[in-house]
């Protein structure tokens with residue numbers, strides 16, 4: 039059956055800020071305390087969406103979650119009026135306050151794991167929101183994310199929604215950032231490739247020493263079971279612990295795959311040759327692997343440039359395009375590698391870059407900002423159409439950002455009740471603009 043990949047980009051929320059909340063994510067730590075520019079961040083994300091939509095790719099948008107998360111603050115002992123809760127948290131535990139304000143839902147690659155109907159036992163598209171237990175600010179996302187996904191993809195004959203996995207470190211799940219789907223062509227059955235950082239139970243298994251592994255093997259296996267995947271076409275592999283220790287906190291910082299192509303660093307996986315052999319055996323057809331050697335691009339360069347956090351997109355004529363962040367042009371070795379990559383007869387024919395500096399400073403590149411959902415025509419007709427990005431929606435969202443977003447946000451702003459009001463007004467208008475009704479709790 040024919041199908042199409044849709045990219046659902048997270049719209050950057052009005053509270054985008056740099057709070058250094060993600061130990062193990064080097065950009066997040068390095069930029070902690072910097073003033074952010076939420077307006078520029080949102081416009082940069084929208085410009086990428088628009089450019090890809092203009093090139094004929096199916097592009098949609100997912101709304102940000104409402105922040106600050108007062109329920110999180112209350113659970114942490116900051117009760118009282120909203121102003122009191124903000125004030126107390128600012129004085130007593132600024133890191134917890136930042137967590138409640140984080141706009142991290144923008145990185146929709148972590149929203150959920152999605153399996154297309156061509157791979158699942160009941161021929162429905164399956165969604166499991168990631169529990170994101172590894173970081174407090176991210177662990178506050180899954181429930182609301184599940185509501186957004188259910189509003190966009192109504193449960194029924196086409197879409198199936200699961201609850202996030204139990205919120206324990208042994209079942210830590212980071213969603214599509216640690217999951218790659220490969221297939222001969224959109225719509226055909228493929229291989230689902232799950233990459234975990236450590237085992238939740240096996241203390242003797244290899245594990246990173248410096249930075250945490252966020253995804254466990256047990257979580258990946260649970261998602262595969264829930265989605266009804268065929269074990270013969272499901273491959274599990276462990277991420278190289280040295281890569282995690284070099285700052286590769288998600289697999290999508292070291293590998294990206296699309297259709298019949300896997301683009302990865304040579305140090306992405308434990309026992310990489312065996313992993314690639316298993317993938318080739320499971321793949322229904324000829325899998326092409328572009329493996330980048332350390333001598334061309336070191337792990338450090340991969341983390342600095344986010345070369346592999348690119349979007350590998352199959353163009354309508356079947357050739358591939360790579361969407362990279364501008365940082366790849368700024369890194370001399372990566373820029374040189376990319377010059378040789380796109381050739382007229384080659385697999386990747388074109389490389390285009392985008393300025394996503396605001397998101398990149400928190401460790402979020404082009405691939406982090408999008409959740410891929412492959413849908414047949416019938417499935418795409420069953421989804422909520424209001425989030426599909428066309429010229430008109432792009433214009434509306436751009437004007438909405440310009441009207442509501444600040445161009446500077448610093449840590450002292452997070453105690454300001456006026457920012458709460460401004461965010462609610464913005465999101466209230468957004469839910470109408472996207473036709474999503476009363477999506478947010480504060481609207482009820």
Ligand code: SUG
Nearest residue numbers: 057058059060063066147215288406
């Ligand atoms: O979870 N950064 C995010 C970046 C997520 C990137 N996503 C993928 N690779 N798919 C994270 O570490 C930083 C927030 C702060 O420090 O304020 C943050 O959450």
